[in-house]
Amino acid sequence: DAGVTQSPTHLIKTRGQQVTLRCSPISGHKSVSWYQQVLGQGPQFIFQYYEKEERGRGNFPDRFSARQFPNYSSELNVNALLLGDSALYLCASSLAGLEYNEQFFGPGTRLTVL
Amino acid sequence: RKEVEQDPGPFNVPEGATVAFNCTYSNSASQSFFWYRQDCRKEPKLLMSVYSSGNEDGRFTAQLNRASQYISLLIRDSKLSDSATYLCVVNIANAGGTSYGKLTFGQGTILTVHP
Numbered sequence: 115d116a117g118v119t120q121s122p123t124h125l126i127k128t129r130g131q132q133v134t135l136r137c138s139p140i141s142g143h144k145s146v147s148w149y150q151q152v153l154g155q156g157p158q159f160i161f162q163y164y165e166k167e168e169r170g171r172g173n174f175p176d177r178f179s180a181r182q183f184p185n186y187s188s189e190l191n192v193n194a195l196l197l198g199d200s201a202l203y204l205c206a207s208s209l210a211g212l213e214y215n216e217q218f219f220g221p222g223t224r225l226t227v228l
Numbered sequence: 229r230k231e232v233e234q235d236p237g238p239f240n241v242p243e244g245a246t247v248a249f250n251c252t253y254s255n256s257a258s259q260s261f262f263w264y265r266q267d268c269r270k271e272p273k274l275l276m277s278v279y280s281s282g283n284e285d286g287r288f289t290a291q292l293n294r295a296s297q298y299i300s301l302l303i304r305d306s307k308l309s310d311s312a313t314y315l316c317v318v319n320i321a322n323a324g325g326t327s328y329g330k331l332t333f334g335q336g337t338i339l340t341v342h343p
Contacts, residue, residue, distance in 0.1 A: 145329065147329060147330075147331070149331075154335070155335050155336075156232075156315055156317075156333025156334055156335050156336055157272065157331070157333050158333075159330045159331060159332070162328055162329060162330060164328070169328045170328045170329075170330050172330070204271055204272070206331075208329055211328055211329045212328065212329060213259045213260045213319040213328065213329055213330075214259070214260045214277075214319070215329055216262070216274055216277060217274070217329055217331060218274060219271040219272050219273070220271060221270070221271050222271050
């Protein structure tokens with residue numbers, strides 16, 4: 115079975131632009147979470163979605179938004195990009211997004227903001 | 229205080245060595261615990277979940293002490309391929325008690341196994 119897929123792999127944007135990142139979960143998984151990882155730190159939680167509903171949100175500004183589609187894929191949108199948004203954006207899928215469900219990560223999208 | 233704190237490392241050990249990583253978490257409401265490994269510029273990969281009774285998977289043993297809010301990972305007979313960053317991960321219930329999977333990561337401990 116295919117694992118979690120993300121696109122694009124790499125992205126270069128300039129300050130003020132907007133970006134959309136995409137994620138497809140493992141087949142059968144209904145929950146998707148998004149994380150941001152900056153160099154030298156562990157991933158930070160941004161959002162979790164389950165059955166197209168937002169279940170949780172981390173401490174990120176409103177410039178960050180996301181949604182989940184009926185096929186359980188998800189998009190993360192970031193508006194008005196700042197230099198500090200440069201990071202690896204990771205998508206994780208799990209069966210139902212419950213606290214004991216194991217989460218499996220995709221390869222990530224590496225975003226560079228110039 | 230950080231929610232999840234790990235040994236700063238880095239750890240440099242010879243092949244065949246036994247190495248232990250420790251991790252503490254601050255929120256007693258934490259409910260689920262995991263160890264992930266992350267290779268350079270790759271995504272985190274689940275190594276093992278950590279259960280209250282402790283669990284073992286081959287050369288890897290994880291322990292949980294809820295009273296001390298402490299998690300450990302022991303790697304026996306280290307291999308060159310074990311070289312990676314090891315992330316201690318805790319799933320903390322939110323303030324409303326709603327159950328959902330918000331993983332909180334430690335900053336990671338770098339392990340280098342040398343010949």
